[in-house]
Amino acid sequence: MTSIWPEIEHLLLNVEKPARYIGLERGAIQPPHDPRNVAWLLTYPDAYEVGFPNQGLQILYEIINELSIGEAERAYAPWVDLEKIMREKGIPLFSVDTHRPANEFDVIAFNLSSELVYTNLLNCIDLAGVSLRSVDRGIEEPLVAAGGHCTYNPEPLADFVDFFVLGDGEEVVSEITYVIHEWKSSESASLSRDSLLKELSKIEGVYVPQMYNVRKDQNGFQVLEPKHDDVPKLVEKRTITSLEDWPYPKNQLVPITEVVHDRLNVEVFRGCTRGCRFCQAGMITRPVRERSADQVRTMVSDGLRRTGYDQVALTSLSTADYSHIEKAVAAVGDDPLSCGQTGVSLPSLRVDAFTVGIAATIQGGKRSGLTFAPEAGTWRMRQVINKLITEEDLYGAVESAFSQGWRRVKLYFLIGLPTETDEDTLGIADLAKNCVEIGKRYNKQASVTVSVGGFVPKPFTPFQWFGQNTIEELQRKINLLKDATSRSRGVQLKWHDPKATLVEGVLSRGDRNLSALIEEVWRSGGTFQEWSEHFDIDRWLSSMEELGLSVEDYAYRHRDKSEPLPWDHLDAGLYKDFLWQEWRDALEEVGLEDCRWTPCYDCGACTGYGLDHVVASTSPPVGGSQGTWQDLTKGSEVPQLLTIRKKSETV
Amino acid sequence: MLAVRLRSTKKGKIRFASHRDIAKVWERTLRISNIPLMYSQGFSPRPKISYGLALPTGAESDCEYIDLQVDDSNRESINVEEICTSLNDNLPPGILINGASVMNGKFPSLQQTVTSCIWDITVNEDDTKVDSWVDRINNENTIVLRRERKGKEVVDDIKPQVHLVRKNYERIDGRVTLQAELGTQPRSLRPSELLRSMEPCLTEHKLRRRKQIVEEGARRLDPLEVAGATPMRSLIGAS
The missing domain is CATH 3.20.20.70 (Aldolase class I)
Structure with a gap:
C-alpha cells in the first residue's frame, strides 16, 4: 500500500486549486488495502469540480466499499497544470482518498457522460501507466472499465476499454467484483487475462469488446460476432426493479x-x-x-x-x-x-x-x-x-x-x-x-x-x-x-x-474505426475537449482527414433501416421496430402519449424484462395538459398492466 | 446570545484548502454539529460567523481564529467545551480546536484586533544565502516592496511591518527555517512578500503560522486572552 502524497505535496503549491487533489471530503472512505480484495478506482475523466458531484460514481463507491471483498477509491482527471508536472516527474494518476497509484488497483472504472471526455479517458489510462490498448495489457495490469450513458455506443472506445457496463450499476457492480475476486484467488495455472474477460462477458449487462470478431458486411458496415458460443450475441442492459x-x-x-x-x-x-x-x-x-x-x-x-x-x-x-x-x-x-x-x-x-x-x-x-x-x-x-x-x-x-x-x-x-x-x-x-x-x-x-x-x-x-x-x-x-x-x-x-456539436455527433454514432481518431487527437494534445478554451475542431478534422474518415459518413448522412448500426449487439430494452415506427411517426408529425396514463404501446422496456412502471400514484395529477398535450382533467386512468413475457419469445 | 472565540489548527493535507473553502467547511460543520447560531436579518439570512486573518493557501497553522454568535435562547446553558468536542468530531482531519474563550461585552473583530503574526518560513536556499539575506533585512533602514493592488503598482516601505526576522535552530525537511514576526495593521505583510522584498529573493518551501498576537499596551496577548475574554482553561494545550 503506497501513497504518492509525499511526492505531490510540494508540487501542489504550484498548481491551481490544489484542494482538488487532497481528498478529505466528508463521507470519503480510506479503505484498508488488502491485496486479496478487488480494488476499484472509480474515475471521472474530467476535472474534479465537474466530476465530484456525479451521483452514479458515489453510489458505486458506497456499494463496493460495503462488500467484504471490495474496496473503492476515486480519481479525477488532473488539470493540465498538474498533469504537466506529473509527466515531468513521472508521477502516476492517483486516488484522492489514499493517494494510491492507479496501477495498484484491480479495476480502473470510468464514468462516461459525454463524448467529449473520450480523449481524457485515454489520457487517464496513460497517466496510470497502463497500456493504452486492451490487447496489449498484461496479466498484472488493471482492468479498464466504463459505464454511464455514453456506453450505449461503446464502439469508438472498444479498443481501449476491457469491459463496458450497460444500465443501472447497483447490482452488477457486486457481481463483477465477485467474478474478479474468484479469478484472483484461483490457484489454477491457466490464469489468463482472457479467461477473466470471458467470465466477465457472461454477466448480464457486461460487454467485453475483445470477445467479438469484427466483420465488414458487403456495404462495409461493421458487424460484430461473438468469438465463443457462451459469449452473448446481444448484451442486455441492467435494470434494477425498485x-x-x-x-x-x-x-x-x-x-x-x-x-x-x-x-x-x-x-x-x-x-x-x-x-x-x-x-x-x-x-x-x-x-x-x-x-x-x-x-x-x-x-x-x-x-x-x-x-x-x-x-x-x-x-x-x-x-x-x-x-x-x-x-x-x-x-x-x-x-x-x-x-x-x-x-x-x-x-x-x-x-x-x-x-x-x-x-x-x-x-x-x-x-x-x-x-x-x-x-x-x-x-x-x-x-x-x-x-x-x-x-x-x-x-x-x-x-x-x-x-x-x-x-x-x-x-x-x-x-x-x-x-x-x-x-x-x-x-x-x-x-x-x-x-x-x-x-x-x-x-x-x-x-x-x-x-x-x-x-x-x-x-x-x-x-x-x-x-x-x-x-x-x-x-x-x-x-x-x-x-x-x-x-x-x-x-x-x-x-x-456548432463545431463541438459535430465532434459529439461523430463520436456518438461511430464504430471501432474511430479508436484511431481518438488516439490521434489525444496524442496531439487534445484533452479537456468539453472546455471551450481547450476544444479545437482542427485537431479533429485534420486527424479524420489523415485517417481517411469522412465526416459525411459518420455524422451528416441519413441512415437506412437495413444498415447495421454499430450498437446493434447491445440492447437498451427498446425494440428496434418501436424506434423505427417512432422515427416514421416523427416524420409524419404524429405525437405519442405518455404511457404512464395511457395504454402500453410496447416499447420493450417493461415487457422484455418482466417489469412495470413503478409509480407511487396511479392517477395522473389533475389539471391542464401538464406538458403532455393529453387532456388530464378527466383524472385517473390506471396504468395498463402488462402480460409478462421473455424478450426472446417476442422476436 | 453567546459569543465564542475558537482557536484551531490547519495541518496536513487540509492546508491546500483556501480561506473561502474553510469558511464553508465551518458553516457546514456547525450545522452538522447542531450548534444553533444567530442569523443576520434580511432577505437572505446568514449565520453570524466571523473569520480571522486569511491564511495563504498551502500554509499550515497552529492558530486560526473564528468568532461565533451562538443562539442560546432555547437552551438553559450552553457548554463551550461540549461545543468544541462536537465540532472536533466533525471537522475534517487537520483542523482541531485547541482553545476557546467566551467573549463578554463588546469586543473588536479579529481582523481589527490582531497586530502581528509569527511565522515559520522554511526556504529552499542554503545557510550562507539565508544568513546574508537575514542580515541585510535586519540592517537596512528601509525595505522597498513593489506590489500590485487593484491593478496599480504600489511601492511601500515595509520595514515598519517587519518586527523580527531570525534563523531558527530547528530545520524542517532538512531545510533552513526562518522565524518572522510580521505586522498586520493596517494591512498584513505576507511572508511571500517578505521573501521577495530583498534581492536575491528567498523561495518558500513550507509556511506555518505559529502565533497571532494582540498588543494591548505593553502586553502581548493571544486573541483568546484579550480584555473581555474568558478562556476555557481545559481546552488550552490540546494538541
Missing part, C-alpha cells in the same frame, strides 16, 4: 472545495416515459421507477443531518412528474433541522403553471431565475420531437413566473432537428418575444434568455437514423436567430458551438 431497495448514496460526499451542483441530491425517480424522441436519457432509462414519499423524506432529512448542506435537489429527468412532488417538497420545509433555511431545487422543470407554483413555494423569497425547455419553436416541430408542450402551456408557465416575481426566464431549444424549416427555427424567436411581452406586463425589466444547442442524434432513440445538420447549417440557423432577436429588447440569445 429504486426503493437502493437508497444510495446513503452518505453523500461533501466537498472541501468548490464544485458544481454543490448540494444534497435525492433521486426521486429513474426513467421517463414522456417519450421525447431526441432524448437518449429518457429512452435508455425506462421504465419509470419512483421512490416512495416516505423514503424521499428520510433520505432528505438524514442527508441534511449528515452533510450540513442547506440546499437539496430532488433529481430525476422530470421532477415535477413525481407523483408525490408536493409531499416531498413540503417534507423539506417541515424538517426540524432546516429551520426554514433549507432551499429546494428542481433541476428539470416541466413547462406549466403548476410547476411554477411549486417553484414559488420552495424558493421562498428568492427569485433568481427559472429555466424551461420547450426544445422547439413551433407546435409542428414539437410534434416531430414528441415534446408535446402547447404554446398555452409555455405562456401559462411564463406568466405564472413573471406574475410571481421572477424577472428572468431561461428557455432551452434545440436546432437542427429532423424536418426543421426556417419557420421552425424562427418560431424560437417568436416564442421568446411573446414571453418577453407577457413579462413586461408584470415587470419592465423582464428578460428571456434563449439558449440554443445543435441537435446530436443518439443511439437507441428514434432519431438514431437521422443525419445531423452540418456546422455551416447550424451556424446559418444561429445567424437567423441572431437577426430575428437583435432588435428585441429583453431577449438574450446564447448558443453552443
Whole structure:
C-alpha cells in the first residue's frame, strides 16, 4: 500500500486549486488495502469540480466499499497544470482518498457522460501507466472499465476499454467484483487475462469488446460476432426493479472545495416515459421507477443531518412528474433541522403553471431565475420531437413566473432537428418575444434568455437514423436567430458551438474505426475537449482527414433501416421496430402519449424484462395538459398492466 | 446570545484548502454539529460567523481564529467545551480546536484586533544565502516592496511591518527555517512578500503560522486572552 502524497505535496503549491487533489471530503472512505480484495478506482475523466458531484460514481463507491471483498477509491482527471508536472516527474494518476497509484488497483472504472471526455479517458489510462490498448495489457495490469450513458455506443472506445457496463450499476457492480475476486484467488495455472474477460462477458449487462470478431458486411458496415458460443450475441442492459431497495448514496460526499451542483441530491425517480424522441436519457432509462414519499423524506432529512448542506435537489429527468412532488417538497420545509433555511431545487422543470407554483413555494423569497425547455419553436416541430408542450402551456408557465416575481426566464431549444424549416427555427424567436411581452406586463425589466444547442442524434432513440445538420447549417440557423432577436429588447440569445456539436455527433454514432481518431487527437494534445478554451475542431478534422474518415459518413448522412448500426449487439430494452415506427411517426408529425396514463404501446422496456412502471400514484395529477398535450382533467386512468413475457419469445 | 472565540489548527493535507473553502467547511460543520447560531436579518439570512486573518493557501497553522454568535435562547446553558468536542468530531482531519474563550461585552473583530503574526518560513536556499539575506533585512533602514493592488503598482516601505526576522535552530525537511514576526495593521505583510522584498529573493518551501498576537499596551496577548475574554482553561494545550 503506497501513497504518492509525499511526492505531490510540494508540487501542489504550484498548481491551481490544489484542494482538488487532497481528498478529505466528508463521507470519503480510506479503505484498508488488502491485496486479496478487488480494488476499484472509480474515475471521472474530467476535472474534479465537474466530476465530484456525479451521483452514479458515489453510489458505486458506497456499494463496493460495503462488500467484504471490495474496496473503492476515486480519481479525477488532473488539470493540465498538474498533469504537466506529473509527466515531468513521472508521477502516476492517483486516488484522492489514499493517494494510491492507479496501477495498484484491480479495476480502473470510468464514468462516461459525454463524448467529449473520450480523449481524457485515454489520457487517464496513460497517466496510470497502463497500456493504452486492451490487447496489449498484461496479466498484472488493471482492468479498464466504463459505464454511464455514453456506453450505449461503446464502439469508438472498444479498443481501449476491457469491459463496458450497460444500465443501472447497483447490482452488477457486486457481481463483477465477485467474478474478479474468484479469478484472483484461483490457484489454477491457466490464469489468463482472457479467461477473466470471458467470465466477465457472461454477466448480464457486461460487454467485453475483445470477445467479438469484427466483420465488414458487403456495404462495409461493421458487424460484430461473438468469438465463443457462451459469449452473448446481444448484451442486455441492467435494470434494477425498485429504486426503493437502493437508497444510495446513503452518505453523500461533501466537498472541501468548490464544485458544481454543490448540494444534497435525492433521486426521486429513474426513467421517463414522456417519450421525447431526441432524448437518449429518457429512452435508455425506462421504465419509470419512483421512490416512495416516505423514503424521499428520510433520505432528505438524514442527508441534511449528515452533510450540513442547506440546499437539496430532488433529481430525476422530470421532477415535477413525481407523483408525490408536493409531499416531498413540503417534507423539506417541515424538517426540524432546516429551520426554514433549507432551499429546494428542481433541476428539470416541466413547462406549466403548476410547476411554477411549486417553484414559488420552495424558493421562498428568492427569485433568481427559472429555466424551461420547450426544445422547439413551433407546435409542428414539437410534434416531430414528441415534446408535446402547447404554446398555452409555455405562456401559462411564463406568466405564472413573471406574475410571481421572477424577472428572468431561461428557455432551452434545440436546432437542427429532423424536418426543421426556417419557420421552425424562427418560431424560437417568436416564442421568446411573446414571453418577453407577457413579462413586461408584470415587470419592465423582464428578460428571456434563449439558449440554443445543435441537435446530436443518439443511439437507441428514434432519431438514431437521422443525419445531423452540418456546422455551416447550424451556424446559418444561429445567424437567423441572431437577426430575428437583435432588435428585441429583453431577449438574450446564447448558443453552443456548432463545431463541438459535430465532434459529439461523430463520436456518438461511430464504430471501432474511430479508436484511431481518438488516439490521434489525444496524442496531439487534445484533452479537456468539453472546455471551450481547450476544444479545437482542427485537431479533429485534420486527424479524420489523415485517417481517411469522412465526416459525411459518420455524422451528416441519413441512415437506412437495413444498415447495421454499430450498437446493434447491445440492447437498451427498446425494440428496434418501436424506434423505427417512432422515427416514421416523427416524420409524419404524429405525437405519442405518455404511457404512464395511457395504454402500453410496447416499447420493450417493461415487457422484455418482466417489469412495470413503478409509480407511487396511479392517477395522473389533475389539471391542464401538464406538458403532455393529453387532456388530464378527466383524472385517473390506471396504468395498463402488462402480460409478462421473455424478450426472446417476442422476436 | 453567546459569543465564542475558537482557536484551531490547519495541518496536513487540509492546508491546500483556501480561506473561502474553510469558511464553508465551518458553516457546514456547525450545522452538522447542531450548534444553533444567530442569523443576520434580511432577505437572505446568514449565520453570524466571523473569520480571522486569511491564511495563504498551502500554509499550515497552529492558530486560526473564528468568532461565533451562538443562539442560546432555547437552551438553559450552553457548554463551550461540549461545543468544541462536537465540532472536533466533525471537522475534517487537520483542523482541531485547541482553545476557546467566551467573549463578554463588546469586543473588536479579529481582523481589527490582531497586530502581528509569527511565522515559520522554511526556504529552499542554503545557510550562507539565508544568513546574508537575514542580515541585510535586519540592517537596512528601509525595505522597498513593489506590489500590485487593484491593478496599480504600489511601492511601500515595509520595514515598519517587519518586527523580527531570525534563523531558527530547528530545520524542517532538512531545510533552513526562518522565524518572522510580521505586522498586520493596517494591512498584513505576507511572508511571500517578505521573501521577495530583498534581492536575491528567498523561495518558500513550507509556511506555518505559529502565533497571532494582540498588543494591548505593553502586553502581548493571544486573541483568546484579550480584555473581555474568558478562556476555557481545559481546552488550552490540546494538541
